[in-house]
Amino acid sequence: DTAVSQTPKYLVTQMGNDKSIKCEQNLGHDTMYWYKQDSKKFLKIMFSYNNKELIINETVPNRFSPKSPDKAHLNLHINSLELGDSAVYFCASSRSGENSPLHFGNGTRLTVT
Amino acid sequence: AQRVTQPEKLLSVFKGAPVELKCNYSYSGSPELFWYVQYSRQRLQLLLRHISRESIKGFTADLNKGETSFHLKKPFAQEEDSAMYYCALSSSGGYQKVTFGTGTKLQVIP
Numbered sequence: 001d002t003a004v005s006q007t008p009k010y011l012v013t014q015m016g017n018d019k020s021i022k023c024e025q026n027l028g029h030d031t032m033y034w035y036k037q038d039s040k041k042f043l044k045i046m047f048s049y050n051n052k053e054l055i056i057n058e059t060v061p062n063r064f065s066p067k068s069p070d071k072a073h074l075n076l077h078i079n080s081l082e083l084g085d086s087a088v089y090f091c092a093s094s095r096s097g098e099n100s101p102l103h104f105g106n107g108t109r110l111t112v113t
Numbered sequence: 114a115q116r117v118t119q120p121e122k123l124l125s126v127f128k129g130a131p132v133e134l135k136c137n138y139s140y141s142g143s144p145e146l147f148w149y150v151q152y153s154r155q156r157l158q159l160l161l162r163h164i165s166r167e168s169i170k171g172f173t174a175d176l177n178k179g180e181t182s183f184h185l186k187k188p189f190a191q192e193e194d195s196a197m198y199y200c201a202l203s204s205s206g207g208y209q210k211v212t213f214g215t216g217t218k219l220q221v222i223p
Contacts (some may be wrong), residue, residue, distance in 0.1 A: 004156075031209065041197060043157075043213040056210055090157065099145035099164065099203050102211060104157040 003027050006105035013081055014113055016051035020077045021108045023091030029103070031055075031096045034066060037088040038109070049074055050096055071088050081112045115140045117202050119214035126190050127222050134185040134217050136174075136200030146176055146183040146202040149213070152196045160185075160198070170194070190221045 003026045009057075013019050025032065034046040047057035052068040053063040063079045078085060088107045116139040126132055138144055148160040161169045163176040164182060174185045183200060200214040 033211075035213075041216045041218075043199060043216065045211065045213075048210070092157075094209065096210070099162075100209065101147060101159040101162060102149075102201075103159075104156075106156045 004091055004093055004103050004105040006089075006108050008108060009106065010109050010111075012021050012111045012113065014056040015081055015083060018077070018079045019080050019110070020075055020082060021089055021091075021110075022073070022075045023105055024073050024095075025091075025103070025105075026072065027093055027103060028081060029093035029095050029100075030071045031100075032068065033092040033094075033102065034074065034102075035090040037090060039087070043090070045111070047074075047076075078110075083112050084103050086110055086112045114210045115123070115202050115204055115210070117200050117212050117214035118136060119198075119217050121217045122215070123218045123220065124153065127219040128192055129189050132185075132187045132190045132219065132221075133193070134198050134200075136183045136185065136214060138181050138183065138200075138202050140181075140202055140204070142204065145177075147201040147203065147211075148172070148174055148183075148185050149199045149201055150196050151199070151216075157199065190219075191222050192223055195219055195220075195221045212220055 003029045031050045033048045048066045064075045068074045091105040092102040118137045150160045151157045203223045204210045
């Protein structure tokens with residue numbers, strides 16, 4: 001009955017590879033997000049989608065491409081991985097409208113070697 | 114632009130001592146403030162929000178618009194409170210954008 005689930009939990013890959021992280025929520029929310037948590041535990045928003053439409057794109061390199069096939073899913077594809085991409089990536093969802101709390105997934109720990 | 118500042122990266126207190134995790138914000142509109150907590154190896158989860166005016170796990174936070182602060186307090190720290198705490202601000206009007214502070218690691222010493 002997991003509310004927001006991400007796969008995989010761990011991802012280890014080499015520089016230059018392309019990888020995807022998947023996220024699904026069963027809360028009936030129509031807004032989904034990707035956040036990046038770096039090694040210093042800073043949490044920064046990357047993207048936000050509302051009803052499959054991109055509404056926030058926070059100066060993220062073009063190598064990162066989110067895709068939302070429906071409002072319950074928001075996947076993150078990363079091309080040409082770099083060492084600096086190593087981080088924990090969190091998916092989250094919320095109801096649309098103001099001030100709805102975010103519900104987070106467990107995170108995907110990406111390590112680029 | 115909206116900004117959230119948590120000045121302490123690490124806060125260590127003894128069990129039973131009072132806790133105050135500081136949070137200051139900068140936002141031109143009417144803010145909605147939250148505290149999220151991340152226990153070791155767990156997902157981030159909502160701890161409390163200012164609009165609810167509730168106490169969760171003994172924690173409370175009061176929005177002070179004059180000082181633009183939303184400090185998190187607990188009178189007596191417990192070992193299980195050890196975690197990473199994030200203050201967050203949600204923008205008003207239109208689509209929600211949630212900005213997080215840099216986080217404060219609370220370490221409760223037995």
